[in-house]
Structures are given as C-alpha cells and as structure tokens.
Amino acid sequence: SKELFLSTFKVIQEKMNEVFPVLFGGGTAKLSLTDEDDPLESGVDIMVHPPGKRLTNMTLLSGGEKALTALALLFSTYLVKPSPFCLLDEIDAFLDEANVERFKSLVQSIVRDSQIILITHNRRIMEMADTLYGVTMEQPGISKLVSVRLDTIQ
Amino acid sequence: SKELFLSTFKVIQEKMNEVFPVLFGGGTAKLSLTDEDDPLESGVDIMVHPPGKRLTNMTLLSGGEKALTALALLFSTYLVKPSPFCLLDEIDAFLDEANVERFKSLVQSIVRDSQIILITHNRRIMEMADTLYGVTMEQPGISKLVSVRLDTIQ
Amino acid sequence: MKLKRLELNGFKSFSEKTVVSFPKGISGVVGPNGCGKSNIMDAIKWVMGEQSPKQLRGKGMEDVIFAGSNGKSSVGMAEVSLVLDNDNGSIPQEYADYSEVVITRRLFRDGESEYAINHKPCRLKDISHLFMDTGVGSRAYSVIEQGRVGAIIDSKPEDRRHWIEEAA
Amino acid sequence: MKLKRLELNGFKSFSEKTVVSFPKGISGVVGPNGCGKSNIMDAIKWVMGEQSPKQLRGKGMEDVIFAGSNGKSSVGMAEVSLVLDNDNGSIPQEYADYSEVVITRRLFRDGESEYAINHKPCRLKDISHLFMDTGVGSRAYSVIEQGRVGAIIDSKPEDRRHWIEEAA
C-alpha cells in the first residue's frame, strides 16, 4: 500500500543518513522519489556527496565509492528489515584498506542475530569470520570443503 | 584483407597456446571462427579448459578465471603486435595470490620496450613497478600527484 | 529463520555430496580462483527457487548438473537441500510444528525438476511463499553476487523501487 | 612511439595543472578510493579522441571539466596534453622531423572544443590518424578499464573480431 511504501522509504532514508557517514568518514546521502505524487509507481533516485566533494552525478563515482555506497544502502535496508542471512561475494574487490576497516566495523556493530556469509580473498575480511571454510579442488574439477584456520592459509 | 585477417588470427591462436598454460599452470585455450567461409564477417569464438576441467561453456568460468583468460588474450595479442603502451586499471581485483604471481612473471618476461601503467591497490603488484605515483586528495575533491616509495605506503 | 546447513550433490563442481553448516555469526568462504566458492552461492539461490539459468551463470538450466572433469564422468542429477532453523516464527504458519524446515530441489538431465519441503513434493510456488517478505530469496537485497556490488547504483530509478518494496 | 608525459589542467578532479611523466618500463599508480587514479586513465582516453561521455563515466562531455569542490569553485575549461616520444617511426611520416609530438585537447563550458598537434590547431581526424594501426587509442586492446577486464570474454563473437583486426 501507499502508506507502507512511503513510511519504509522514509525510514531507509533516515538510516542512510546514519550509515553513509560511518562508511565514508563523513559526507551525505539523499534518497528521493522521482514522482512524489504517485509513490506506487515512482522510481527512487540516489544522490551522494563523499566528504568535501560536490559530485554532480553518480556515474562519476569511483569504483570503490560506488561499492561503498551500495553497501551503505544494503545495511540501511538491513537495519529497517533485517534479513535472516546475507550472502556477500567478494564485495571488497575494489575497496582500499581504510574502507575495508570501516566496512568491518560497521558489519560487526550491526550483525546481532543474523548470519553473514562472506566469500573473499582478503585476509583482513577473513579475520572477521567466526567460522572459516576452505574450498579446494585437490582433484581438478571437483570441489571439496575443508575446514581451515586463518594461520594455515598460505 | 582476408589473408591478413586469417594470418593474424592464426598467429594469435598460436601465442594463446603458449600464454594460456603459463597463466593457468596448464590447460588449453582455443580460438575459432564462427564462419570459416567468410573470414571478413566472421565472429571469433573462445573455448578454454583450465587444467583438469571439462568446461562446457565460458559463462561458467569463475570471476578470477575469466579475468585471467582475458589477460591471456591481451598478452597473446601484444606478442603479435606490441602496442607502445598498456593501461591496466585494477585488473587484479578478482585474482588470488597464486595467479597474481603468475601474472607478474608473465608481464616481466614480455615487457621489453613497452610502457605498462598499472593502477592497483595490491602491494604485490606495486612491487613490480619501476616508478610509483601516489594520487592524493589532501584538499578534499582535488587530486594531486605525489611521488611515493613502496616502504612509505602504509 | 536461520540457516542451519546446505547439502549439495551433483550441483556444478560439487560432484560428491557436500555439507556446509552455517553456525551463528559470520562465516568466511575462501579458496583459490575457480575452486567453487561462487558455486555455493549459486546453490543457495537455486534451491530458493531461481528460475533463470543466466542468474546462475549458465546458458541452460542443465548447466547446474555436474558436467564431469578429467577424473570423473558427468552425473545425471543435481540436488541441493537447504535446512532452516524455524526458531522465531518467520517461516509461514503451516510449518509451525516443525523445528527444522528442509527445502530440496532436484534437476535431472532429461529436464525433469522436483521441489520438496520436508521431503514431501511441493511446487515452486510453495517455496517462493516460504521466503516471501523475509528479505531473503534468490533475488533479495541480501544476496550480492561477485562483481555486482555496484549494480543497485547503476540501475534505473524504477528498478530501485523493488529494493524499498522488499523491505516494506 | 613512447609516452613521455601527461599534462592535465581542469580535467575532472585535477583542478590544478598536474604533470605525470612516464619513464620506460612499469609505472604503478596507487592511492585511496576516489582520489583520482581512474581519472588519469580517462584523461589519456580523452586526449586520444574518445567521443562518448559514457566511456568517460559521465552523462555529458562537460562532466570532464572540474565541477568544483567544497574548497574551490568550478573552472571553465578542461585541457589535457599527451607528449609522445617519436623514437621509432611509428608516428606518421608527416611528423618525422619532430623528436616529440604533443597532442592537446580542450573543452570549454560553452561546449566549444579544440584539438591541436604540436600546438597547431587540428581536427579530431588528425589525432585518430596519428594512432591508427599502433595498437593504442581510446578503445584499443591495450586499454582495460576498471571492472571491465572480463568484458572481451562476455562479448559476442562478432564483437571480438575487432580485437583481431586491430592487431592485423
């Protein structure tokens, strides 16, 4: 219904105001409806300003800034309606070390009851895991699961 | 002309037979024309088999395998017609450590006279560079170039 | 609802029965390029009802069945089961008596496909219904595939509304 | 042909004149997310003649002109020069007498654009001609943008033929 969509939209916008500056170390993010008069058909616009920048349009964001903005939206939505689990496949590929640390601390602060499954090659992300699974192909072409500890990964 | 296209196609195929196994530690790669009768209009198909795998179609390749296959094609073409310079922007994003090392040794063995410009966040890739440039935004929103040495990067 | 474990057999590169259990908190999945990490994610999307082969990086749905390797021939069936813990009532009412809910999907080389909940055959609709309004599902906001983290930023404003609707 | 240096002024986030020299061998470009690394690559593609704003991650071509920041107001012009070393004759014959060839491109806020070779105004055609059959150019096989390394594998067979033609 119209009221439910509008109230959810407003709450996600509020959470985005909290989460975006945490991930970017400042700056602002704004969601807006393309057609306020018709919320049930309207699109959703996003405009962000990394700290100190006067960005004119979102296509000019860097690879890392775009990934971080998407993660801010993911976690804002999660705070409004937590999904039972999240599956994230190499979301850190374009993030620099400072942003990986900000991502880590955000995840650790909001993951209460949920399960997060993180596929990664990045040792700093691996450190976050409570459980670590290794997938190997000792026999070429056939995947097997092994249990690993961080200190055994070469 | 038809002859030129066919002879270039053949030489790139031969180089691919050399380069692909170096990057993948084995396996085979095959280029083929979709329409042998009309080389001037024909498309080019690629089929690769990472070591020990019976891949049925290329869309099933993993993110890292796809990147490595593309790099094999880039360097095979380079060996046939070396371009004066190459610009590579975070091509290592999905590569694991073993494949980064294979990529590095391939680049170092074939870069004779050419210039390679590598944008990266990966310290192992930075080690390859003869010259290292840092880009900073001390004043937010304004890019400046600084010269860096590897040991000063935190 | 919590993930308890995933069981794969004959799905993509998992030619033999493999069980991945998911304890509470954060699980990391690591391994070299091409070893099968993203295939695990595909298995979860598939058992939750994904109908598009392209979303599973294949051309046809039969691409999810183990196609063989140099050491082993192809198999005739892919099967994935997802075992959920029915701890907080987010699973629909009709399953209230069960402490665990097992969702199973099978595909045979001849194209025949089967779905089951708690080992009783069911329709795809029943599985989609189970995940409705939970924030999980094969296309839910909580699943981000490899290389597609920025997709929501690149998408058109009309496509972004589904993201808000899911959380409504 | 070798790259000697790149000079940017008012191009994207490079509001002040910046010179990047390229010695022989391998140059690494590093820095935090959003600092301007890929903008350097865009500058090289632009000065070599790129005509599509989308290929430069913009909506309109004016997006390449410094749009301002919290500390500095926008500027009215973007200018990039690429200085090439004419060492081995791969640059067309008419430039044989020069040991260096400087390519310059300017864009003003009012939409006016200028090209120059060795400080003499020229057309875009002259610049494209200079790079023809060298293996470099804004869309050549030797330029791989961020996030697009796998693009040649995902592309249609007909699109891959350009890759072979370029090397012919």
Ligand SMILES: Nc1ncnc2c1ncn2[C@@H]1O[C@H](COP(=O)(O)OP(=O)(O)OP(=O)(O)O)[C@@H](O)[C@H]1O
């Ligand atoms: N039906 C199938 N039968 C056998 N093997 C398959 C099948 N489908 C996919 N594969 C194999 O799975 C491999 C890809 O696995 P996956 O994408 O999970 O790798 P990954 O661990 O995510 O690697 P990366 O770190 O590069 O992303 C491919 O090499 C492919 O050959």
Ligand SMILES: Nc1ncnc2c1ncn2[C@@H]1O[C@H](COP(=O)(O)OP(=O)(O)OP(=O)(O)O)[C@@H](O)[C@H]1O
């Ligand atoms: N015309 C312009 N005026 C001012 N700033 C601009 C302009 N165009 C782009 N930018 C800024 O440049 C930044 C992006 O730079 P770039 O893509 O080069 O980053 P990067 O160093 O490659 O980062 P990453 O490591 O995340 O890929 C954006 O934050 C954007 O605001």
Ligand SMILES: [Mg+2]
């Ligand atoms: Mg993967």
Ligand SMILES: [Mg+2]
């Ligand atoms: Mg970049």
